[in-house]
Amino acid sequence: MSNFRSFDRHTAYLLPPSVDDWLPQDHLARFIVEVVDGLDLRSMVNAYGGRGSAAYHPSLLLSLLIYGYATGVFSSRRIERATYDSVAFRFISAGAHPDHYTLATFRRRFLGELADLFVQVLEVAQEMKLVKLGTISLDGTKVQANASRHSALSHGHIEKMEAQLQGEVQELLALAEQADQSNVPDGISLPEEIQRREDRLKAMAEAKTKIEARAKARFEREQAQYQAKLAAREEKQKKNGRKPGGRPPKPPTAGPKAKDQLNLTDEESRIMPVAGGGFEQSYNAQAAVDADSMLVMAPAVTQACNDKEQVEPMLAQLAALPESLGKADTLLADTGYFSAKNVAACEKAGIDPHIAVKRENHHQPPLARFAEPMPITEGSTPVERMVHKLQTQAGRTAYALCKQTVEPVFGIIKSVLGFRQFSLRGLDKVSGEWALVCLAWNLKRMAVLRPKSAQWA
Structure with missing residues (x-):
């Protein structure tokens, strides 16, 4: 008598199987479809002229792209193949199989609409009581361009x-x-x-x-x-x-x-130093991350190697967010963002900056980490005020959140999802793709935080 379970690959089903039955109720694919179906996609829908054969609905193609980026599938060819091989992709596409050309064209065509959709998803997170602007961590990471x-x-x-x-x-x-070309x-x-x-x-x-x-x-x-x-x-x-x-x-x-x-391949990319040494043809991807939820509140891409000039543009993006999301009151950033001008810009915007002035030595004496500095004198410069703030217990505690928020987000996007190189070329298209990456991260993170929201459940 055999102790193994029997199996049969050849007997047909009496009734057609439902993909819906094969996907768990709390699956990420279900969550993405549910959120995307609730977004305002009229700008995408109205862009179709109604000529030729019937097109795939933007909500279907957008859901496929977002789920692909959220699970490390960035290539339109791989997404097309996954609609045959993956239960989750089959569920999102409702059994259809959009070809890679359709997916790639849709991605290029509607990159400009992603900024509005990004904000809409943040508003969904706010309705789920998952995010409320407060402390923001700002950092940048080099992402390789689609060029050698x-x-x-x-x-x-x-x-x-x-x-x-x-x-x-x-x-x-x-x-x-x-006349005589014998030497040729x-x-x-x-x-x-x-x-x-x-x-x-x-x-x-x-x-x-x-x-x-x-x-x-x-x-x-x-x-x-x-x-x-x-x-x-x-x-x-x-x-x-x-x-x-x-x-x-x-x-x-x-x-x-x-x-x-x-x-010559991507004129708008730049040679940049990368972590671990060496140089690569890259872009500098920026993200302002909420310290409590680890959701990206504002994405951006720049051609500058350093981060010095990125504070004011990011403050403008945060200020443009809907009032319902709240207002940022604290900004955390490493020494690459420090300048007296940036400190003044934060203070003018009503945000308390915690920007490292210089790199601190590791393994400080035990008592040094708990000592409070002398009171600061009146008329001190922005640099002196920042140095003093980061030497206080409250300042050190606040700044420590920086490494616990934005750096893990970059680590997961690059090392777990595997997004290390842009698929598109040119600053505008790359900025749109980075917004898509951060949008996919936000939905993936919201799906994890979802059980905390009794309203959404």
């Missing part, structure tokens, strides 16, 4: 390659003009070789023009900052009656630098 750094050309390298290619073109032209190797086509080099020279000339335009814009920006610093020093000298200390600001240099680069 080996496709980048620097201004200095272009100048060297131009001279080399022009010399090769002249050499090939001289060979082509010879068999199989080589001189016109094709000349055309190939001329095409490369044309591409290099276009890249060089764009690099020079970037350099001009950078010089104008740096020149304005230089003039502002000079004016501030002069004002300080008039006020104090003595020459300001420190070195005077250094004037910017016009023109492109030899290391200024342009990527």
